[in-house]
Amino acid sequence: MTQHVTAAPAATDSAPVPQWWRDAVIYQVYPRSFADGNGDGMGDLPGIAARLPHLRDLGVDAVWLSPFYASPQADAGYDVADYRAVDPMFGTLTDADGLIREAHALGLRVIFDIVPNHCSDRHEWFQEALREGPGAPARDRFHFRPGTGPDGELPPNDWESVFGGPAWTRVEDGEWYLHLFAPEQPDFNWDHPAVHEEFRSVLRFWLDLGVDGFRIDVAHGLVKASGLPDIGHGEQVKLLGKQEVPYFDQDGVHAIYRDWRRILQEYGAERIAVAEAWTPTVERSARYLRHDELHQAFNFEYLTTGWDAAALRDVIDRSLTAMNAVGAPATWVLSNHDVVRHATRFADGDAARGLRRARAATLLMLALPGSAYLYQGEELGLPEVTELPDEVRQDPAFFRGAGQEGTRDGCRVPLPWSGRRAPFGFGPADGGPSWLPQPDSWRDLSVAAQTGDPDSTLEFYRRALAVRRAHPALGAGRDIAWLPSPDGVLAFRRTGRGGSFVCTVNLTASPVALPTPGTLLLASADVGPGAGRTVLPADTAVWWAA
Ligand code: NOJ
Numbered sequence: 015m016t017q018h019v020t021a022a023p024a025a026t027d028s029a030p031v032p033q034w035w036r037d038a039v040i041y042q043v044y045p046r047s048f049a050d051g052n053g054d055g056m057g058d059l060p061g062i063a064a065r066l067p068h069l070r071d072l073g074v075d076a077v078w079l080s081p082f083y084a085s086p087q088a089d090a091g092y093d094v095a096d097y098r099a100v101d102p103m104f105g106t107l108t109d110a111d112g113l114i115r116e117a118h119a120l121g122l123r124v125i126f127d128i129v130p131n132h133c134s135d136r137h138e139w140f141q142e143a144l145r146e147g148p149g150a151p152a153r154d155r156f157h158f159r160p161g162t163g164p165d166g167e168l169p170p171n172d173w174e175s176v177f178g179g180p181a182w183t184r185v186e187d188g189e190w191y192l193h194l195f196a197p198e199q200p201d202f203n204w205d206h207p208a209v210h211e212e213f214r215s216v217l218r219f220w221l222d223l224g225v226d227g228f229r230i231d232v233a234h235g236l237v238k239a240s241g242l243p244d245i246g247h248g249e250q251v252k253l254l255g256k257q258e259v260p261y262f263d264q265d266g267v268h269a270i271y272r273d274w275r276r277i278l279q280e281y282g283a284e285r286i287a288v289a290e291a292w293t294p295t296v297e298r299s300a301r302y303l304r305h306d307e308l309h310q311a312f313n314f315e316y317l318t319t320g321w322d323a324a325a326l327r328d329v330i331d332r333s334l335t336a337m338n339a340v341g342a343p344a345t346w347v348l349s350n351h352d353v354v355r356h357a358t359r360f361a362d363g364d365a366a367r368g369l370r371r372a373r374a375a376t377l378l379m380l381a382l383p384g385s386a387y388l389y390q391g392e393e394l395g396l397p398e399v400t401e402l403p404d405e406v407r408q409d410p411a412f413f414r415g416a417g418q419e420g421t422r423d424g425c426r427v428p429l430p431w432s433g434r435r436a437p438f439g440f441g442p443a444d445g446g447p448s449w450l451p452q453p454d455s456w457r458d459l460s461v462a463a464q465t466g467d468p469d470s471t472l473e474f475y476r477r478a479l480a481v482r483r484a485h486p487a488l489g490a491g492r493d494i495a496w497l498p499s500p501d502g503v504l505a506f507r508r509t510g511r512g513g514s515f516v517c518t519v520n521l522t523a524s525p526v527a528l529p530t531p532g533t534l535l536l537a538s539a540d541v542g543p544g545a546g547r548t549v550l551p552a553d554t555a556v557w558w559a560a
Contacts, residue, residue, distance in 0.1 A: 035227070035286045035309050036343040037489035038075040039380070039479060040125065041388045044351045045082045045104055046090065046449060047428045048390055050440050055447030057428065057440070059105035063113045065431070066120055068461060072393055073479030076123035078229050078288075080351060082110070083129075086136050088198035089410050090351075090426070092231060093134035097216040114224045123226035125288070130213050131232035132199040140200050148189050155209055156200050157192035157242070172244045173261060178414035192242070194235060194261060196410045204236045204270065214277060221281045227309070233289035233302065237266035263293045271307040288312065288345070296329070296336040303342035310385060313345045317353065321360045321371050321553075323502045323521040330382060330494070337384070338492050344384035348375055349392050355425045358398035369395050370553040373474060373538035374519055377555035380482050381508065381517035383491045388475075391429050394459050395471035398424040399450070406450055427452055432462035474538070481536050481557065485512040488557070500526060503550075507560070516558040520550040532560025 049061030059082060069077055081091035082104035091101070100107050117124045133140060143152040148160075159170035161184065169182035170190050175197075182190040183197040192201045202209045217228065239260035271287070278285045286309040289302045299311040319329045337344040348356040356375060361368025372395060379386050402423055407413075412421040428448040431439030437448035438460050457463065464470035482488045487510035499505040502522035508515045516531040530548045534541070535557040542549030550556060 034075065034123065034284060035385055037383070037486070038123070038385045039073070039388065039482070039489075040076040040078055040288075040385060041069055041072070041074040041390065042350060043077055043079045043390055044426060045079055047426050047440075049429070049431065050437070050442070050446075050448070051105075053442045053446050054103075055437075055441065055449050056103055058103070059100065059109035059113050063109070063116050066113075066116055066122065069122060070120040072476055073483055074122070074388065076125055076226065077117060078125040078387075079127060081127045081129060081231075086134055086198065087408075088134065088196050090408065092129055093132070093196065093199045094129050095134040095136040096138075097129075097133075097212075098219050111223055118224070124224075125227040125229055125286070126220055126225050127231060128213075128216065128220075128228045129231040130202065130204075131235040132193060132195060132201045135198045135200055137200075143191075144185060147187050153189075155203055155206050157203050157238070158189045159192075159242070161188070161190050171242050172246070173242075173259075175414065177411045192238075194232070196414065198410075201238075202236070204238075204266075210270070210273070214273070217274060217277050221277070221285060226284065227278075227286035227288070229288050229290060230308070231290050233271075233308075233311075234263045234267060234291035234293055235261060236270060237264040239264055258294055263291065263298055268301065268304075268307060271302060275306055275308065286310065296333045300336040300340045300342065303337065303340050305341060310343060310345050312347055312350075312387065314347075317347050317349075321375070321521055323504050323519070326378070326521075327496070327504060334383065334493060344382065345387060346379040346382050346384060347387040347389075348372070348379060349389035349425065350387070351389065351426055352422050353425065355389075355392065355396060355398040357392070357395055358400070361397070365397060367553065368397065369471070370539060371521075373471060374521075374553050374555035376475065377478060377536065377538050377557060378504065378517065378519050380478055381488055381506075381515065381557060383489065383494065383508070386489070389425075393472055393475040394430070394461065394464060396427075396429075396456070396459060399427045399453060400424055401453075402427075402450060408449075423450060426450060430456040430460035430463075432460050433457070477536055485515065485535075485559075486510065487512045487515055497531075499528070502526075503528070505531075514560055516560040517555065518550060518558070519555040520552060523552045525549050525551050530558075532558040535559050 043062055046057045048057045049065045051058050051061035082100055083094045084096035084099040084101045085091045085093050100110050114124050139155050143156055146152045160166050162168045166188055169180045173181040175181045176195055181192055181194055184190045193199050194201055243260050245259055289308050289311040291299055291302055291311050292314055293299045296315050302308050302311050313333055315329050319325050333344045357368045357372040360371035407423045409422045427450045428440040433439050434457050435444045436452050437446055440448050464472035487508050491510045494506040494508055497505040503526055504519040506517055520526045527547045527549050537556040539551055539554045
């Protein structure tokens with residue numbers, strides 16, 4: 015049983031916090047898989063709006079929605095055909111407007127996803143470029159080039175798509191166009207002023223509607239090295255890799271974000287942007303967060319660090335140093351819609367161990383200074399669904415890559431909300447459709463099944479977020495003080511408004527006895543009672559008021 019000696023007090027401070035994002039807990043909603051309002055098997059905006067009270071009760075500060083714009087869905091909406099329209103599959107603009115208002119009424123901020131590196135091949139600009147042919151100005155808004163080889167039958171350079179295969183596709187008139195992702199996702203040419211102007215206008219469109227910020231897709235990819243030079247080595251590019259390549263993390267991207275920061279500022283200091291930038295190091299990520307650029311960047315180095323005390327301590331230290339140097343908050347994240355869920359990543363083949371570690375990892379993450387991102391379903395302890403039949407999969411990486419590797423459908427299975435029969439309240443009808451099938455075992459993981467059960471992962475998350483909210487020293491501030499601890503154990507103190515706290519995490523496979531640092535606030539699993547010393551079981555974290 016999870017122990018929590020201190021009752022979780024309700025949030026007390028309702029005054030506006032000027033820099034709310036600095037210690038915000040932000041929850042990612044993946045619209046197609048969150049809640050299906052109309053029963054077609056696909057999640058939608060009315061479904062999300064109806065379930066917002068779950069997020070308020072969970073205790074998060076903001077919700078980030080992955081794209082719901084008009085899209086042929088070649089990459090689950092990250093192929094946008096119209097940046098100002100809601101895809102009918104997800105609802106209407108009125109629904110988007112209503113969702114923002116309802117979220118605000120519940121005290122939740124709303125972040126939308128913006129996809130500026132590429133659009134859909136059905137976007138009117140790309141259609142125009144195809145129609146008008148080689149040499150037409152419409153082609154300059156993308157990267158069209160003649161091919162190489164005697165008849166131009168080879169791609170213009172050796173770049174490979176993140177999803178596998180060449181990053182170039184040849185059109186009927188013989189020219190090739192660049193797509194770092196699927197062929198249905200042509201890259202914009204950010205050397206073209208019209209591209210800048212268009213995205214300024216798109217940002218304003220959603221800011222005018224009332225959105226609190228943006229998550230910037232492939233924020234590190236917009237600018238390509240001039241001349242589009244060959245990489246020169248045959249190494250396959252991976253979405254989650256740490257590549258240094260002529261199309262990622264080029265210095266030129268920063269001017270774009272300085273421009274965007276000015277636009278955000280026009281709407282007041284509370285509108286923010288977070289970069290999805292897979293840079294080689296946290297130091298390179300910090301460059302996106304200089305005072306006149308963006309507010310946050312995802313900490314993918316943290317996400318990709320395994321269950322290893324020394325490695326985690328190292329990435330925590332380097333993240334804080336890098337972010338403090340530019341005055342930006344660190345961010346922490348364990349899962350998103352592109353990676354294997356962390357309950358499975360940490361499992362090493364043992365699901366119970368994976369869940370134990372996932373809960374401990376949550377307490378560690380939520381005790382660090384800065385902002386934390388949660389991915390829908392982690393509050394239910396959902397594992398990755400590893401046994402999806404090929405015929406239901408939709409991830410382009412699955413079809414273009416090598417078999418299972420790189421597939422991202424297993425973390426996108428619709429959420430279980432209630433009931434004993436699939437789709438477990440995801441849609442309105444028992445036995446109704448869901449775009450990916452849910453495992454039968456998820457009946458015991460639904461929100462309804464876990465609510466009120468003190469041992470459930472959902473109640474554990476609710477308590478953790480309530481304690482964090484009541485004790486701002488847990489998330490606020492910039493630094494941690496490491497305490498002496500045995501190998502494989504992390505222990506640190508946080509001091510700030512609301513008191514002083516200690517977080518201890520046993521990452522080893524055996525119980526460890528530690529000096530009791532104070533009063534137990536919350537533990538991820540049962541801890542042994544002790545006078546002066548407390549026994550932390552394997553893979554367990556504890557918060558102490560100390
Ligand atoms: C990152 C997004 O998170 C991912 O889902 C998408 O496939 C690529 N960017 C391309 O937009």
